[in-house]
Amino acid sequence: MRTLWAAVLILGFASPAMAENIIPEMLKTYEAAGASHFDAKAGSALWHKKYAAPENAESPKPRSCQACHGVDLTKSGAHIRTGKVIEPMALSVNPQRFSEAKKMRKWFRRNCKWVMGRVCTAQEKGDILTYLQQQ
Amino acid sequence: MIRFLLLFTAFFAAQTAFASDNFLGVPRFKGVKPVFNSNYESSCGECHFAYFPGLLPGRSWKKLMDPKALEDHFGENAELEEPDRLEVLNFLVRNAADQSHYKRSVKIARSLRDGSTPLRITEVPYIKRKHSEIPAKMIKGNKKVRSLSNCLKCHTQAKEKGIFDEDTVSIPGYREWDD
Numbered sequence: 001m002r003t004l005w006a007a008v009l010i011l012g013f014a015s016p017a018m019a020e021n022i023i024p025e026m027l028k029t030y031e032a033a034g035a036s037h038f039d040a041k042a043g044s045a046l047w048h049k050k051y052a053a054p055e056n057a058e059s060p061k062p063r064s065c066q067a068c069h070g071v072d073l074t075k076s077g078a079h080i081r082t083g084k085v086i087e088p089m090a091l092s093v094n095p096q097r098f099s100e101a102k103k104m105r106k107w108f109r110r111n112c113k114w115v116m117g118r119v120c121t122a123q124e125k126g127d128i129l130t131y132l133q134q135q
Numbered sequence: 136m137i138r139f140l141l142l143f144t145a146f147f148a149a150q151t152a153f154a155s156d157n158f159l160g161v162p163r164f165k166g167v168k169p170v171f172n173s174n175y176e177s178s179c180g181e182c183h184f185a186y187f188p189g190l191l192p193g194r195s196w197k198k199l200m201d202p203k204a205l206e207d208h209f210g211e212n213a214e215l216e217e218p219d220r221l222e223v224l225n226f227l228v229r230n231a232a233d234q235s236h237y238k239r240s241v242k243i244a245r246s247l248r249d250g251s252t253p254l255r256i257t258e259v260p261y262i263k264r265k266h267s268e269i270p271a272k273m274i275k276g277n278k279k280v281r282s283l284s285n286c287l288k289c290h291t292q293a294k295e296k297g298i299f300d301e302d303t304v305s306i307p308g309y310r311e312w313d314d
Contacts, residue, residue: 057210058210079182079183081209081211082183082282082285083281083285084181084182084183084184102216103177105216106178106214106215106216109212110212110213110214111212113206113212113214114212
């Protein structure tokens with residue numbers, strides 16, 4: 001019995017994590033929601049745009065995606081408040097990125113609302129992913 | 136006599152319960168129960184480490200995990216999809232300080248007997264008291280720590296074992312802490 005468990009554990013954890021980015025599938029779901037012609041340039045503009053912080057915010061610093069993910073996407077970022085390291089966003093150096101739909105939904109929602117004060121549209125999410133995919 | 140016997144049995148039962156807290160010579164209920172839940176880790180462990188449930192009473196977790204509260208979580212957005220929110224809430228409440236026999240949790244719960252509901256672990260009277268002698272320059276003024284909320288920066292065995300005792304503390308940038 002114990003060997004069986006050992007085998008299960010080894011098979012479960014020792015195999016290299018086969019993360020694969022699911023950006024193409026995500027883009028399809030955005031198309032199903034009415035978006036089309038995703039554009040890396042538009043995505044880049046959204047990614048770099050600075051938004052005014054809400055009036056009641058602790059820090060008046062303008063907000064942007066770069067605030068936590070950093071200027072160079074091939075390098076680690078850090079959470080602006082807690083300092084916790086955020087692994088690089090660029091697929092070229094971090095192939096684990098964009099591999100889980102639930103995680104992407106969760107963070108698009110949290111981060112768009114925090115930075116822009118509203119959720120991102122399907123078009124915006126598609127544009128941003130198209131831009132990020134090329135990094 | 137019957138009362139004495141009852142008391143005696145109760146005492147004895149408690150004794151054996153505590154005796155079994157020793158496992159291979161390691162006291163098992165020393166720190167905070169080191170419980171893990173993968174949904175909790177991914178829901179609450181990406182901006183800061185996922186705080187052990189045993190560091191706050193259930194009523195605090197309930198308040199923190201309210202959907203509106205998650206939208207403005209100390210100025211951040213920590214929203215969750217509803218099934219995840221409910222699963223995480225249940226995990227936190229089930230293992231909360233007021234449900235635990237672990238030494239630190241018991242002390243945390245006891246220091247909140249006034250019924251207050253802190254949203255921060257760092258505002259629990261017991262935790263505040265334990266850190267009151269550490270100078271600000273070692274916490275806020277310390278780039279490697281930044282905030283008392285970053286427990287793991289100093290408590291080197293907290294993450295794996297839930298141990299917070301003085302022997303395992305090391306403040307980054309300062310020699311072994313001894314007072």
